[in-house]
Every structure is written in structure tokens, then in C-alpha cells.
Amino acid sequence: MDPNQNEDVFSAFVDEYQKTFFEMLFRFESKAEPIKDAWTREDGRGHGLTCVIQDGNFFEKAGVNVSRIIIPLSQGIYQQMKGRRVPGSNLDQIDMNNLAKYDTYANGVSLVIHPINPFCPTVHANFRTIRIKERETGKLIDSWFGGGSDLTPIYLFDEDAKLYHQNIRDAIVDVTGDDKFYRQYKKECDEYFVNHHRKEARGIGGVFYDDFNLESFEKGLQFQKGVAYANLNSYEAILNKRKDTPYNDQNVRWRSFRRGRYAEFNLIHDRGTKFGLMTPDARIESILMSLPLTARWEYNYHPEEGTEEARIVGVLLKPVEWV
Amino acid sequence: MDPNQNEDVFSAFVDEYQKTFFEMLFRFESKAEPIKDAWTREDGRGHGLTCVIQDGNFFEKAGVNVSRIIIPLSQGIYQQMKGRRVPGSNLDQIDMNNLAKYDTYANGVSLVIHPINPFCPTVHANFRTIRIKERETGKLIDSWFGGGSDLTPIYLFDEDAKLYHQNIRDAIVDVTGDDKFYRQYKKECDEYFVNHHRKEARGIGGVFYDDFNLESFEKGLQFQKGVAYANLNSYEAILNKRKDTPYNDQNVRWRSFRRGRYAEFNLIHDRGTKFGLMTPDARIESILMSLPLTARWEYNYHPEEGTEEARIVGVLLKPVEWV
Numbered sequence: 043m044d045p046n047q048n049e050d051v052f053s054a055f056v057d058e059y060q061k062t063f064f065e066m067l068f069r070f071e072s073k074a075e076p077i078k079d080a081w082t083r084e085d086g087r088g089h090g091l092t093c094v095i096q097d098g099n100f101f102e103k104a105g106v107n108v109s110r111i112i113i114p115l116s117q118g119i120y121q122q123m124k125g126r127r128v129p130g131s132n133l134d135q136i137d138m139n140n141l142a143k144y145d146t147y148a149n150g151v152s153l154v155i156h157p158i159n160p161f162c163p164t165v166h167a168n169f170r171t172i173r174i175k176e177r178e179t180g181k182l183i184d185s186w187f188g189g190g191s192d193l194t195p196i197y198l199f200d201e202d203a204k205l206y207h208q209n210i211r212d213a214i215v216d217v218t219g220d221d222k223f224y225r226q227y228k229k230e231c232d233e234y235f236v237n238h239h240r241k242e243a244r245g246i247g248g249v250f251y252d253d254f255n256l257e258s259f260e261k262g263l264q265f266q267k268g269v270a271y272a273n274l275n276s277y278e279a280i281l282n283k284r285k286d287t288p289y290n291d292q293n294v295r296w297r298s299f300r301r302g303r304y305a306e307f308n309l310i311h312d313r314g315t316k317f318g319l320m321t322p323d324a325r326i327e328s329i330l331m332s333l334p335l336t337a338r339w340e341y342n343y344h345p346e347e348g349t350e351e352a353r354i355v356g357v358l359l360k361p362v363e364w365v
Numbered sequence: 366m367d368p369n370q371n372e373d374v375f376s377a378f379v380d381e382y383q384k385t386f387f388e389m390l391f392r393f394e395s396k397a398e399p400i401k402d403a404w405t406r407e408d409g410r411g412h413g414l415t416c417v418i419q420d421g422n423f424f425e426k427a428g429v430n431v432s433r434i435i436i437p438l439s440q441g442i443y444q445q446m447k448g449r450r451v452p453g454s455n456l457d458q459i460d461m462n463n464l465a466k467y468d469t470y471a472n473g474v475s476l477v478i479h480p481i482n483p484f485c486p487t488v489h490a491n492f493r494t495i496r497i498k499e500r501e502t503g504k505l506i507d508s509w510f511g512g513g514s515d516l517t518p519i520y521l522f523d524e525d526a527k528l529y530h531q532n533i534r535d536a537i538v539d540v541t542g543d544d545k546f547y548r549q550y551k552k553e554c555d556e557y558f559v560n561h562h563r564k565e566a567r568g569i570g571g572v573f574y575d576d577f578n579l580e581s582f583e584k585g586l587q588f589q590k591g592v593a594y595a596n597l598n599s600y601e602a603i604l605n606k607r608k609d610t611p612y613n614d615q616n617v618r619w620r621s622f623r624r625g626r627y628a629e630f631n632l633i634h635d636r637g638t639k640f641g642l643m644t645p646d647a648r649i650e651s652i653l654m655s656l657p658l659t660a661r662w663e664y665n666y667h668p669e670e671g672t673e674e675a676r677i678v679g680v681l682l683k684p685v686e687w688v
Binding site: 105330 | 402417420426563628629633649654658660661662665
């Protein structure tokens with residue numbers, strides 16, 4: 043296998059997914075003009091395309107970004123990666139006394155969509171590959187996939203939650219033959235997207251994998267594609283079901299309140315955001331594109347028992363096996 | 366000197382300041398009822414009083430909290446303190462193999478005030494004492510003061526910024542005889558309250574001291590009081606000057622946008638928030654009371670050159686010596 047060829051193949055998937063997802067959004071959005079910002083790192087070691095909808099008639103804010111960066115392997119990045127690698131990882135081969143001779147290659151697509159209608163959920167997804175290479179020789183030391191997708195409803199519709207998880211599960215079974223990976227990564231998702239300081243999940247889950255390989259690059263890519271398009275198709279189906287649901291001021295207030303929680307997770311806990319903020323000369327606006335347009339923090343607010351607002355909080359305190 | 370007596374003296378200052386400050390706010394607020402939540406830690410090792418205004422006619426959100434906790438000295442807390450202590454600190458006397466025999470005592474008042482009128486600034490202040498004691502004997506190992514106060518205008522009035530700094534400077538000169546401490550702590554403030562990921566200050570400064578002692582407890586307390594009441598009096602004077610300034614939707618939008626930046630600082634960088642979120646069984650609502658009621662993140666928004674919005678961003682990018 044030619045590693046560089048694999049990079050191009052993954053990159054093509056990422057670009058295609060960005061395009062398809064962003065186009066899908068415009069089947070709902072009819073006011074906002076698409077914002078497309080192509081950027082290049084000043085040191086030449088990376089580029090990306092940030093696609094944004096803001097202040098639309100359907101979306102408060104939506105971003106679908108791709109980026110491709112090659113930065114020197116640092117002690118910090120190495121330790122972070124090493125901490126998560128499964129036993130037997132090639133990272134052990136790295137000459138710790140000479141980290142500077144390696145590069146970290148990261149390529150991926152990342153999206154966060156915040157609709158206006160409080161009955162339409164927020165969705166997040168990220169599909170990436172990370173590679174460690176010897177700079178001079180181009181020799182690939184290690185590579186893996188990471189990513190996943192998850193749903194954050196403001197109001198909970200059980201049938202949407204089931205549909206979302208079922209489609210991801212089915213896509214994974216298609217690629218791997220059983221639902222073992224779905225079970226494992228659903229669990230990791232429930233454990234990761236948590237506002238630990240509140241013991242409250244951000245949303246109702248999906249799948250999350252931070253360090254993942256199957257027997258071949260091709261199989262891994264198939265897995266990434268399976269989850270990615272299950273996410274896209276489910277989300278479009280859910281938006282179609284919920285887009286005309288009428289809402290009132292109280293629903294909007296609850297939406298803004300939940301988006302405060304979303305911002306908390308992204309700013310305090312999210313590893314991707316931290317990685318971004320730690321990357322020298324990173325493009326801040328692309329990283330913090332994930333933040334909602336509006337957020338609200340009310341002191342010590344707890345919804346009344348028996349309300350729909352209280353019901354979703356209950357589910358966020360205790361994850362559910364949806365399928 | 367009897368250390369326990371000093372604790373009571375400091376505690377009385379903190380309670381008095383909370384009361385006076387919260388009462389001052391009701392010379393402006395006439396709609397919202399004061400929320401006063403007294404709390405006690407379940408393990409009995411601390412208590413506090415959280416005083417909040419929310420959704421008022423004058424204040425979007427305002428919190429003035431006191432807390433007094435005694436928690437076992439942990440490796441994490443010790444390292445954090447040690448990293449900041451001046452040479453010669455008594456922390457060197459601590460038996461590192463037996464951290465469990467020490468307690469950390471922390472007592473202070475903390476406030477963040479977010480007015481509705483975008484021409485009225487946000488203010489933050491914190492006055493605290495930290496003490497390390499041997500649990501069994503009650504022996505005081507080390508103690509110091511920390512705190513400061515700083516102003517975050519949404520729109521900049523140079524005369525307000527000057528007044529605010531002048532009053533703090535004068536109070537410090539009154540206690541210490543010259544403005545050396547003002548200069549130093551103004552600089553530390555400008556260096557600390559920064560959204561480093563944006564290279565942009567949170568506000569226009571004030572003073573900040575994280576580890577501070579004068580020749581005696583009494584002198585140190587005098588310093589804390591001096592800064593505290595300079596902050597209170599200046600803030601009331603500024604509110605009186607700006608409270609009737611008319612504003613429009615664009616001013617409100619800019620206010621929410623700046624509050625997004627405020628939330629970013631508090632959730633990503635603020636050491637007090639981190640300390641709080643790291644404290645086991647901490648009262649989250651009191652810690653995150655500092656977050657604004659509403660915040661807004663617009664993708665890649667930069668105000669037009671020549672506007673008042675652009676002028677304050679210019680000052681946030683490059684701190685000013687106001688006096």
C-alpha cells in the first residue's frame with residue numbers, strides 16, 4: 043500500500059462529504075448565503091475550507107469544515123496520542139530523543155449544525171485520519187482513524203433517537219459483520235460527551251472512536267463512510283420530520299439554555315477544541331465555529347417536573363440504549 | 366497573632382463587602398427580587414452565600430458570592446500553589462510524603478455584574494485569603510491574599526477607564542505609600558485576563574494579584590479593603606453616568622457578542638473557575654454564576670473600521686496605561 047495514495051483517497055472522501063452535507067443543508071435554508079472560506083497556514087503546512095451558514099431562516103449557525111495540516115510532532119501531541127493508543131501501537135518505535143524528525147499529519151471533516159427550530163436537533167460529526175511520518179524519508183510510522191457522530195436534541199423524540207442510532211448501527215454491521223463496534227463506540231460516545239462538572243451528557247449519543255483501525259485502510263475508510271452517510275441521511279430525515287413543528291418563546295429559551303451547555307462542553311472538555319487551541323497559529327474561527335450563535339445561562343435553573351424539558355434532562359443524566 | 370482570629374476578621378470583611386455591594390446594585394435594580402442561596406458542603410467542610418440578580422430591569426445577571434471551604438491539601442492544589450509562590454515561601458516546610466495531614470482553607474468574595482445597558486460595563490472582583498494549616502495541630506504553615514478587580518466595557522469611555530484605575534491606584538498608594546504595587550498588579554491583570562487563543566484582552570484591566578503579602582495581616586487586609594471599596598465606588602459612579610444612555614439593537618448585539626468572549630475566558634482560561642470545577646462536590650451553580658445570561662458567537666465577525674466597536678477591540682489588542 044502506498045501511504046500517500048491513501049492520504050489522497052481519504053482526502054477525497056472528506057471533501058466529498060463536506061460538499062454533500064453542505065448542499066443538503068440548503069434543501070432547508072433559503073435565506074442565508076453560503077460562506078466558504080478557504081485558508082492556508084502561513085507556514086504553508088496546512089490548508090482547509092470552512093463552510094458556514096449564519097443567521098439563516100432555518101439554521102442559526104452551521105459549519106462544515108475540512109482541514110489538512112502537517113505539523114512537527116511535539117512532546118505534548120505525542121503524549122496525548124500515546125495515552126490513547128492500543129497495545130502494540132507502532133508509536134513505540136518512535137525515537138523519543140529525536141521527536142523533531144517526525145511529522146503529525148491530520149486530515150478530517152468536522153461539522154456542527156444548530157437549527158433555529160427547537161424541535162430540530164443539533165448534530166455533530168467528525169471523521170479524520172491521523173498519521174505519524176518520518177519527515178525526511180516519508181516513512182509511515184503509524185496511522186489511525188478517529189471520529190464519530192452524535193445527536194443533541196433540545197426536545198426529545200424517541201423515534202428520532204432510535205432512527206439515528208439504528209442507521210449508524212446498521213452501517214457498522216454492513217462493514218464489520220456484527221454490532222460489536224457499534225456497542226463499544228456507542229458506550230465511548232456516552233462516556234465522552236459529558237459535562238462532567240454537571241454529571242450530565244451533552245446529547246443522546248451516537249458513536250465516538252478516538253483511535254481506530256480495521257485490518258486494512260480500505261476497510262477503515264469503508265467504516266468511516268458508513269457512519270458518515272448514516273449520520274447525513276438520518277439527520278436529513280429528522281429535519282424533514284420536525285421542520286414544521288410550531289414553537290413558542292419558552293421553547294426558544296430552552297434551546298438557548300441547552301446551547302449554553304453545548305458551549306460549556308466544547309470550551310471545557312472537547313479534546314478537538316483543545317487540540318485546536320493548542321496548535322500554534324491555528325485558525326481560531328474554524329475551531330470555534332462549533333459554538334452556537336446564541337447561548338444562555340440562567341442561575342440554578344431546573345425545569346419543572348413532568349415537562350418535556352425535564353424529561354430530556356432525565357435522559358441526559360442516564361444514557362439510554364436506543365437500539 | 367492568632368491565625369484563627371485573623372480568619373474571622375477576614376471573613377467579616379468579606380461578608381460586609383458582599384452585603385454592601387449587593388445593596389448597591391438595588392439602587393439600580395427595581396424589578397428582580399434578590400436571590401440569596403445559602404449552602405453548606407455535604408461533608409460539612411464549607412459553606413457560602415450566593416447572591417444573584419437575574420432577568421432584572423437593570424441587570425441581565427449579577428452575582429456576589431462568598432464561600433469558605435476547608436479541603437484536604439492535594440497534590441494538584443499543592444503544585445498549583447507552589448508554582449506561583451515567591452521564593453522563601455513556607456510551602457517548602459510541607460512534608461511532601463504526607464500531604465494528607467494538611468488542610469487548604471480558602472475564604473473569599475467573588476462578583477461578576479452584567480448590566481443590560483450596553484453602555485454600562487461588566488465588572489469582576491475577587492478578594493480572598495488562602496491558608497495552609499496542619500490539620501491536627503491547627504498550626505498555620507503559610508497564608509496569603511489574592512484577588513483584584515477589573516472592568517470589561519462593551520463600549521469604551523476613556524474617562525470611565527481612567528476613573529476606575531485612578532481610584533484603585535489612589536487606594537493602593539494610601540495603604541503602601543507609593544504606586545509600585547498598582548503598577549505591578551495592573552501589569553499582571555493585563556497579562557492574565559487575556560483570551561490567549563485570540564491574543565485579545567477580556568477587558569481594560571484593573572489589578573490582579575494571585576499571591577500577595579504585606580508586612581502584616583492587618584496591612585494586607587487594609588490593601589484588600591482599599592481595592593475592594595475603590596472598585597465598588599467607581600463602579601457605582603460609572604453606572605450612574607451611563608445608566609440613561611439610549612441604545613439600539615446593534616448595541617445589544619455587540620453586547621451579546623462581547624459576552625461570548627467573556628464566557629470563553631471564564632470557561633477556557635480562568636484559574637478560579639478551573640479550581641472550582643476541580644474541587645470535588647463543588648457547587649457548580651455558584652462557580653458558573655460568572656457566565657452571562659446571554660452570549661453570542663458570530664462566525665469571523667470583525668466590526669467595521671472607524672466604529673466604536675472597532676475602537677474597543679483595538680484597545681483590547683493592546684493594553685493602555687490609563688493613569
